[in-house]
């Protein structure tokens with residue numbers, strides 16, 4: 362198992378580039394199952410989640426070529442030889458559930474493991490299943506699997522109780538080749554939905570309203586192959602910006618999806634950093650002295666839950682008291698216990714955390730509890746006095762590619778150590 366050894370760092374300087382978005386790439390790769398023709402997807406970084414999903418697509422019979430260097434996937438799902446997802450692979454990532462609608466659309470049957478909960482919450486998929494049933498799927502749960510059948514999805518008017526990103530993506534993939542017209546109300550409006558819709562339209566889908574809460578889809582008989590470049594990762598961009606804000610420096614973040622970062626940029630300005638924002642590029646200057654701020658995570662365009670842990674780290678050394686409210690997931694303060702070990706002053710009560718700024722954190726050994734909390738601990742290690750060792754780095758590798766190299770390139774002191782068996 363690997364660990365990251367992080368030293369007190371800063372100020373950071375130079376340029377760092379953002380890669381393709383994990384949360385846009387995963388549904389786009391699943392959507393390639395909707396056509397027999399070849400799809401070429403670019404800006405797909407080799408996150409472990411991507412590598413596992415490509416294995417799943419191969420196991421279903423798709424021909425999958427992936428060039429990690431070019432970050433390009435070429436997928437031809439001409440023959441789907443299986444409608445049953447491999448449980449051992451599926452349990453590694455929640456997005457494995459996105460193959461359900463495409464398998465039903467193509468093969469009219471599917472057996473897909475229910476995605477387990479994960480550290481941040483139970484994360485049910487009831488809205489996915491309710492919407493698919495409303496569109497004509499017959500669904501039953503057996504031994505932890507979803508067994509579903511559907512002759513052809515029927516267009517329907519669906520209201521989502523919660524603007525779920527995953528449910529919106531799943532139902533969009535069901536609607537594009539359904540019989541008739543589908544409306545999805547209270548749909549999620551995240552940039553990742555807009556990117557999926559853009560790819561589906563290139564395949565021939567007829568979608569209106571992507572990026573709004575009201576999606577209208579006119580089903581077509583079949584979709585064709587397409588070429589698509591995945592959008593840049595707003596969460597990775599926010600992670601780099603937070604690192605510079607925390608330890609100070611003068612950095613240009615390139616290939617940044619500036620238009621998707623409104624809430625983040627506003628919060629950073631409130632904390633006292635200087636920002637020059639252009640399309641595709643953000644220049645940040647910080648002296649590391651931050652003012653306290655409050656955060657309330659909300660569906661897009663509100664403050665993204667995926668950057669809550671990372672911004673909590675900024676709050677631990679900001680002057681004054683910050684209040685962090687997590688409205689989307691019931692257990693997404695897992696970073697707090699680890700930050701307390703580093704000398705932070707955080708009191709959590711349910712979905713609210715009160716953070717008193719301290720002079721500095723001190724390095725120690727910590728464990729990454731989940732993907733984004735792991736990234737938060739990296740930033741905590743950069744600003745802490747002394748050395749911080751972060752175990753369970755595999756969580757971070759699920760959603761960040763070459764994180765340590767990218768941070769090293771702007772002057773951060775950290776490295777990865779592969780732990781040998783006997784250690």
Ligand code: EPZ
Pocket residue numbers: 383384385387455456482483484485486487488489490523524525526527528549553666667689690691732733760
């Ligand atoms: C996506 O998860 C992202 N993952 C998450 O990023 C992100 O945190 C989340 O959206 C919110 O933005 C991917 O895109 C692969 P949701 P998803 O369905 O689709 C409830 C990361 O770190 N809900 O919008 O699972 C659910 O419990 C990951 O990159 C239902 O009740 O999120 C939660 O409270 C973590 N029933 C809320 O909706 C359902 O059927 C938001 O979940 C579905 C969801």
